[in-house]
Amino acid sequence: MASALVWLRGDLRMADNPALDHACNEHDDVVPVFAWHARDGDAWALGTASRWWLSHSLRALDKSLRKAGNALVLLRGCAVTELPALAQKAGAKAVYWNRVYEPAAMAQEREVEAALQAAGVATRAFNASLLHEPWHSGKKDGEPYLVFTPFWRALMTRGEPEEPLPAPEIVPWKRERTPLLKVEDLDIEPSLPADAHLAEEWKPGEAGAQQALARFLEVCAAYAVDRERPDVTGTSRLSPHLRFGEIGPRQVWHALRNHMERKVSAERGCDALLRQIVWREFGYHLLHHHPNLPDQCLRPEFARFPWKREERLLHAWQQGRTGYPIVDAAMRELAASGWMHNRSRMLAASFLVKHLLQPWQDGARWFWDRLVDADLANNTLGWQWVSGCGADAAPYFRIFNPVLQGRKFDPDGAYVRRWLPELRNVPAACIHEPWKAPAAVLSAAGVRLGEHYPEPIVAHDSARRAALAAYATISRP
Numbered sequence: 001m002a003s004a005l006v007w008l009r010g011d012l013r014m015a016d017n018p019a020l021d022h023a024c025n026e027h028d029d030v031v032p033v034f035a036w037h038a039r040d041g042d043a044w045a046l047g048t049a050s051r052w053w054l055s056h057s058l059r060a061l062d063k064s065l066r067k068a069g070n071a072l073v074l075l076r077g078c079a080v081t082e083l084p085a086l087a088q089k090a091g092a093k094a095v096y097w098n099r100v101y102e103p104a105a106m107a108q109e110r111e112v113e114a115a116l117q118a119a120g121v122a123t124r125a126f127n128a129s130l131l132h133e134p135w136h137s138g139k140k141d142g143e144p145y146l147v148f149t150p151f152w153r154a155l156m157t158r159g160e161p162e163e164p165l166p167a168p169e170i171v172p173w174k175r176e177r178t179p180l181l182k183v184e185d186l187d188i189e190p191s192l193p194a195d196a197h198l199a200e201e202w203k204p205g206e207a208g209a210q211q212a213l214a215r216f217l218e219v220c221a222a223y224a225v226d227r228e229r230p231d232v233t234g235t236s237r238l239s240p241h242l243r244f245g246e247i248g249p250r251q252v253w254h255a256l257r258n259h260m261e262r263k264v265s266a267e268r269g270c271d272a273l274l275r276q277i278v279w280r281e282f283g284y285h286l287l288h289h290h291p292n293l294p295d296q297c298l299r300p301e302f303a304r305f306p307w308k309r310e311e312r313l314l315h316a317w318q319q320g321r322t323g324y325p326i327v328d329a330a331m332r333e334l335a336a337s338g339w340m341h342n343r344s345r346m347l348a349a350s351f352l353v354k355h356l357l358q359p360w361q362d363g364a365r366w367f368w369d370r371l372v373d374a375d376l377a378n379n380t381l382g383w384q385w386v387s388g389c390g391a392d393a394a395p396y397f398r399i400f401n402p403v404l405q406g407r408k409f410d411p412d413g414a415y416v417r418r419w420l421p422e423l424r425n426v427p428a429a430c431i432h433e434p435w436k437a438p439a440a441v442l443s444a445a446g447v448r449l450g451e452h453y454p455e456p457i458v459a460h461d462s463a464r465r466a467a468l469a470a471y472a473t474i475s476r477p
Contacts, residue, residue: 003029007097011245016164018126019096029174035079047369049338055189060205070171074181098128103291134288144289209241223269230341231415239373283377302389308357323456326406329419338372349386355463360387406432
């Protein structure tokens with residue numbers, strides 16, 4: 001059997017990796033390879049937090065491959081030229097990979113396939129990152145779904161996804177190789193902002209993904225309720241591991257199903273997370289059928305929406321200095337941890353587009369740069385949903401009151417106090433609306449508004465009226 005390359009992309013794991021599994025079964029010399037190209041000038045090239053995660057995930061994968069008798073080969077440059085050159089050098093007769101479904105990645109895959117086939121190298125591609133191929137998940141008439149619930153029902157009628165594949169014990173390595181590049185040679189890892197402490201929050205890699213899944217299974221009975229509360233640890237925190245393919249959706253799906261069979265009390269929580277896995281699938285379904293979604297509204301009338309782009313307002317939101325504690329806590333959580341609770345994402349995004357009337361694309365790009373789980377399909381889906389311009393979107397006229405939302409989902413103010421230490425001594429009755437707190441209460445808490453913490457940059461009632469007036473300009477027949 002001849003040598004083969006395994007081109008690793010959004011599948012940085014050993015288990016349930018079809019490309020790696022097939023290569024190991026069909027060849028006696030396997031070259032696992034990752035090609036890094038900075039894609040300068042690309043608006044959706046990996047952001048700061050994602051680059052940090054990727055560099056650590058590659059180190060973890062190399063460690064796993066070495067335990068299996070192999071090592072990760074790193075290439076610096078465009079895969080279209082680097083992979084055919086490596087295939088020739090290694091005497092490889094085939095290249096295997098798992099598909100990545102972002103538009104730019106699919107275009108790159110077509111170019112790589114053509115270049116390899118022109119060089120006489122066979123290619124084989126597999127699905128490792130979705131439950132089903134996005135081009136197989138439309139309606140019977142071939143049209144895409146635009147509402148989630150019918151999409152969910154249709155997917156559930158397709159039965160269980162395939163069982164995940166085990167990790168190969170040995171990844172065969174027969175030929176001598178020149179000295180390998182190290183991850184640091186690729187210059188992937190960025191300089192993080194001073195307030196980012198990602199290494200304290202996360203463990204990138206396949207082992208970290210399995211630990212996150214195990215932790216979730218211990219508390220999943222409460223997930224359906226706790227997932228709405230940013231003040232408790234109630235979510236799976238699997239999203240960055242899924243984003244980089246350190247765990248696959250089939251693995252999560254079957255782990256949840258098996259856990260439900262063993263523990264009836266976990267059924268509601270497991271079902272709720274399964275629904276989130278399918279929501280992720282829905283994002284890729286939409287992106288496949290509408291590849292311009294990261295920049296353009298699905299609902300065309302929103303192209304006329306009178307956004308009021310203002311750098312001062314965007315900057316205040318980015319820095320967590322809006323004067324609304326639940327929004328600012330969310331943005332400070334993002335800055336420090338590279339992550340944000342789902343409820344917090346919804347509130348922060350809604351505030352930007354509806355209270356401040358800033359374009360949703362500006363918020364999406366900020367999240368893209370700062371989130372460790374920045375995923376093009378789901379980042380786009382979330383922002384368009386909140387903005388009212390996407391599939392199955394929240395009505396634009398539904399405008400969250402950040403004070404009421406804070407009281408409902410962070411009733412004791414624990415979330416705000418964690419991320420806004422300047423408000424840690426403000427009592428719960430005032431913490432979500434400090435500008436209305438009696439002067440004596442603020443003085444006792446050591447808070448001077450406008451100095452330690454800002455006054456609100458907009459008033460909720462007037463911002464709501466302005467948002468509704470803006471929406472009315474595009475909603476008239």
